[in-house]
Amino acid sequence: MGKNVRIICGAKTRKGETCKALAVVGKKRCKHHGGLSTGPRTPEGKAAIAYAQRARWQVYREKVSRRENSKGF
Ligand SMILES: [Zn+2]
Structure with missing residues (x-):
């Protein structure tokens, strides 16, 4: 490259x-x-980022599944 x-x-x-x-x-x-x-340079920093990302995704997934549930009958 x-x-x-x-x-x-x-x-x-x-x-x-x-x-x-x-x-x-x-x-x-x-x-x-x-x-x-x-x-992040340190293992602690990486862990903190990973945790924050997981938390964000969890909120996002909950929102999506709620939306899908209300869409149905
Ligand atoms: Zn990009």
């Missing part, structure tokens, strides 16, 4: 699709998916 090649982010979006935005130069993710961030 060349140094100046901009790669596609490829992060998974909420829709389950792949992010097609160009990644930040020198990074593997677009600016929406952590390309600008250096990310």
Whole structure:
């Protein structure tokens, strides 16, 4: 891979699709998916992020399932 090649982010979006935005130069993710961030460096930091992400997804899934339940009969 060349140094100046901009790669596609490829992060998974909420829709389950792949992010097609160009990644930040020198990074593997677009600016929406952590390309600008250096990310957590410590195991504690990573665990905190993982926990926060899980919590967010749980709220999201609950919202979706509630919506689906009310949609039915
Ligand atoms: Zn992205």
